[in-house]
Amino acid sequence: MKTNNRLNALILSVGGTSEPLITCIKELKPDCVYFLHSKGTLKIAKEVLKKTKFNGEVLYKEIVNPESLEESYFKAHHAIKELKHNNFEVVMDFTGGTKPMVSGLVLAAVGENIEYSYVGTFSENGRDKNGLGIVKNGFEKIKKQKNPLDLYAVNEFERGKEFFNNYQFQAARRNLKTAESKLTEPFLKKLSSLYIKIIDIYDSWDKFNIKLTCDNSQINLDKCLKDLLNLIYEDKAVVTSFEKDHNGFLSQLKNNQMFLERKISQKNNLNNDNIYFYLPDLLNNAYRRIKEGKYDDAVARLYRVMELVAQLKLNKLGIVDNDSIRNFKFDINKNSFKNYASENYQDILTKLNIKNFTSSKSTFTLAMYNDFNMLRYLNDEIGNYYIKDNKVQRELEKRNNSVLAHGLRPINKINAIKLYDYSVNYAKLLCSDVEVYMKLGSFPKFQI
Known part of the structure; x- marks a missing residue:
């Protein structure tokens, strides 16, 4: 029973017979025995100690109502915590006692990392009542039981999925890694491996990375998702599992793969086709931060959304420099601006306080507010709308005064949702x- 230098404790639920408990103590040789008994079965516990000549530590806990599952659970839970607090390794035997006592003990042991034991029989003739009754004296055999929640890593799977649904990807990964290490059943082990791949992809995506490191190489996320879907669909049992347990998950994986394929340039630089997919992606990311309660983080992203709207509109007008787009920037091309603004360009430069326009550099940059001002002076509807929109400007000002910008005020939920x-x-x-693309790029959810 001992696996290290720690002392071992044996929890025994006491029923109407002593023999199974005697067998447990003799074979397991614990340092401490903790009896969970009713008023009427205390004498059985005393009899067990006498017959085994046990000289270790003995603890008792009476279950006043042995037909109460609630009390049985509470008392068993307390006994387990008490022993673990005193650094015992714990074995729980659930042979004796009423059905509520046994059920309460098993429920209390869930997730406690203790061993399970049951005294059965080594022979088909070892029970009375034609093999349907209790084990006969002399036919007892301890049968170690595996906790099915551990065997199938139920808690780790459920926690991992819940963490994924709440965008806690590191915690999700830890739980699924633990599940993978516990499992021996090949199908469940494969599922846990697939779940970990899913977590890695979405963790990277949530951090604005468009690539994932796999075997020391960088792979675009759209290809990672495509490869993952191929892995899933090559196994009908896996597909059935997803469709049965997580309705809609696979279809959203496909949607996400299409979204990323449109967003990510295969030549590793932006172009006028894929830059627009950054807008719904940023909005989704901000919404995830709101759902997490990270309102300052959300508003920082929404400020960038507003700026990006103006930059993308300037690009639609044809005045953003193409080379800067390829380098993930939105610099204004001087010649394109001059040609678009025609005779008004000098007046606009003055209003925007743009200096050194005649320098050798072919581009200039604008801050967010001047992005909208530029649109306004070019008589664009979005620029005119923004300049008159006092409500959105007030919300953006709150962002400027927030702890993640230039001030120390935290952002609350109402401010974040408004912006x-x-x-x-x-x-x-x-x-x-844009809302169609937001839906296309929304992260899938496991059904819990």
């Missing part, structure tokens, strides 16, 4: 289908 709603509306001014 999120405003940001979605501005995104729709630029792209009427």
Whole structure:
């Protein structure tokens, strides 16, 4: 029974017969015996100690109502915690006692990392009542039991999925890694491996990374998802498991793969086709931060959404430098601006306080507010709308005074939701289908 230098404790639920308990003590040789007994079975516990000549530590806990599952659970839970607090390794035997006592003991042991024991028989003739009754004296055999929750890593699977649903990817990964290490059944082991791949992809995506490191190489996330879907669909049992337990999960994986394929340039630089998919992606990311209660983080992202709306509109007008787009920037091309603004360009430069326009550099940059001002002076509807929109400007000012910007004020949920709603509306001014793409790029959810 001993696996190290720690002392061992044996919890015994006491029923109407002493023989199974005697067998347990003789074979397991514990340092401490903890009896869970009713008033009527205390004498059985005393008899067990006498017959085994046990000289170790003895503890008792009376279950007043042995037909109460609630009391049985509470008393058993307390006994387990008491022993573990005193650094015992614990074995729980659930042979004796009423059904509520046994059930309460088993429930209390769930997740406690203790061993299970049951005294059965080594022979089909070892029970009375034609093999349907209790074990006969002399036919007892201890049968170690595996905790099915541990055997199938039930808690780790459920916790991992719940953490994934709440965007806690590191915690999700830890739980699924633990599940994978516990499992011996090949199908469940394969499932846990697939879940870990899913977590890795979405963890990377949530951090704005478009690549994942696999075997010392960087692979675009859209290809990672495509490879993952191929792995899933090559095994009908896996597909059935997903469809049965997590309705809609696989279809959203496909949607996400299509979204990422549109967002990520295969040549590792941006172009005018894929830059627009950063907008719904940023909005989704901000929404996830709101769901987590990280309102300052959400508003920081929404500020970037507002800026991106203006930059993308400037790009639609054809004045953003193409080379800067390829380098993930939105610098204004001087010649393109001059040609677009025609005779008004000098007046606009003055209003925006743009200096050194005649320098040798072919581009210049704008801050967020001046992005909208530029649109306004170019008589664009989004620029005109923003300049008159005092509500959104007040919410953005709260962001400027927040602890993650230039001040020390925290952002609350109401502020974050307001700016999120405003940001979605501005995104729709630029792209009427933005909510369709947001849905396409939304993270899937496990059914818990």
